[in-house]
Amino acid sequence: MVFRKLPGVSASGMGLRLSQKFMFLLFLSGLVTLCFGALFFLPDSVRLKRIFLSKTETQPVTVGSGSENDAREHLKKPRDQEHPRGMTSAKGETSTKLKTLTRKPSVSHEATEERLAGGKAQEDFTLPRSKAESASERATASDRGATSDTFSYAKFKGCLLKPPLGRDNGKPSDPRTDERREKVKEMMKFAWDNYKRYAWGKNELRPVTRNGHIGNMFGGLRGASIIDSLDTLYIMGLMEEYNDAKEWVQNSLDLNSNGEASLFEVNIRYVGGLLSAYYLTGEEVFKSKVLELGEKLLPAFNTPTGIPRGVINLGSGTSWSWGWASAGSSILAEFGTLHLEFVHLTELSRNSIYTEKVMNIRKVLNKIEKPHGLYPNFLSPVSGNWVQHHVSIGGLGDSFYEYLIKSYLMSDKTDDDAKKMYYGALEAIEANLVQKSPGGLTYMAEWRGGILDHKMGHLACFSGGMIGIGADDGAPEKRQHYLDLAAEITHTCHESYTRSATKLGPEAFRFDGGGEATATRLNDRYYILRPEVIESYMYMWRLTHDPKYREWGWEAVEALEQHCRVESGFSGIRDVYTMTVSHDNMQQSFFLSETLKYLYLLFSDDDLLPLEDWVFNTEAHPLPVVRKSCLQDKATQDKTVSK
């Protein structure tokens, strides 16, 4: 095309008429918008996308109060200078990711402490959603899938096989065991009283400096220790404390927060804690709070595959992937640890949307090809493909497997899909990950694209209990084998405790470099009041009644008392191999929710929260088995009576 100079039109702008210039600019801006928009449809792994989007959409947040499924592993890295786990399978990728991490603002002292405790960091790789979009999602959540009948607490109670608290609140007849149980109750009261005195309403207690810790893992929600403690206080009969906690939920739990939260952590602690408080007590306030919170989590599922992203702004509904997670991926242990709670959200709300969301996760996982039958830890919520081949039964993977078998058990053994997935996964784990050390210890190694890392995290020690509770429903010829495997793993985890000076176990222990079941790296030597080893003792006790599990539990109580109890609460320690302990100044909320609850149950009779009726979520919050047929029968009976 030739552009002619026209009278009255300046020479600039290539001699175009004003209207032509306007059209040209319009076309140009349309083109730019189109190109930029197209970036969002590229797979997450495309470099161009990462270059353009990671910087612009990044919202660096350092999170954590200490739990997390293992993102903890990534966050301790700035200290130990190792490559973050889960980012190292592709060498080139490692350096990109490390650069990504260094782009974050420098961390405060508090954030560094959180890293030590194992918090998560996040960075956005994804398109933020508009407020309007999120709001409309929420609006539809209330309507879609809702049925007219309402949940009846009386019917639910009628469908339990046994009273939740047993004949006498699980009081053991043996006086020595009873004494031990009382000791655990005293520990709970001590931990609680100090939290109440110095950190009331904050998320966790800093027992050395005697103040509260908020962290940024819960999106501005407060009172994590309160929500996590409700059921523990209740089953221990600490009623005054329980009532204080309930009152706080009633009057002060504000769900209208507007911060970035870990979907996983909010789900396992807040949703799980409120659900079990409701099921145990029937108090409506817990139900209404949990339903309100459940709705706020739904926008995280608004991805091309329906696999939720790891981080969500509870106010706007905008969601992100963790910055440290490979190429904007979602984490197996995070999106795979929603099922139990979401099924119960549907039960209570009578809205099928929650179940649909988690069922869809399963569908995606079932469709995708699994290397050697294994489930890698990172999945793209955009393409639905694995992002890298790191498999772990510890952090990043752990509770995904736990929720498969527990979904089956919680469905009154009707969820055959979950059963199939669990035993399939277990077979692959046995074939590829389970190892025997030269000294005869059975352990779960980690798998990186076919290469074994002979390391087992403290987190992976939950698997003794998991394999134990699933033993009975395995193929008949495998049942004894599974029970033996569960006992062997629990034994190995106990060894990781007995081989330390403090008799508490390290964050991770190895089976190479000469040692067995000991941490060989300085950065793996800490203990942050984690429950997993004690959790396995509790299940193995219930399954076998072998007294050694109670003895092992008592060893842990003594060690906790000696090394973790400080003047104003319980604290994690930085090195389990030295008797001159250094405290990390953090009383994790999971210490009250899990560690002390599992110890209490270990020294109680089996009729306190019987396993026939209750399944513990990954934060040890008991959720009832859903007996669909019983509930329906009761509903029909009611209708007949009222006619």
Ligand code: DMJ
């Ligand atoms: C808890 O929050 C849960 O058990 C989670 O599944 C893993 N990490 C902590 C305890 O270690």
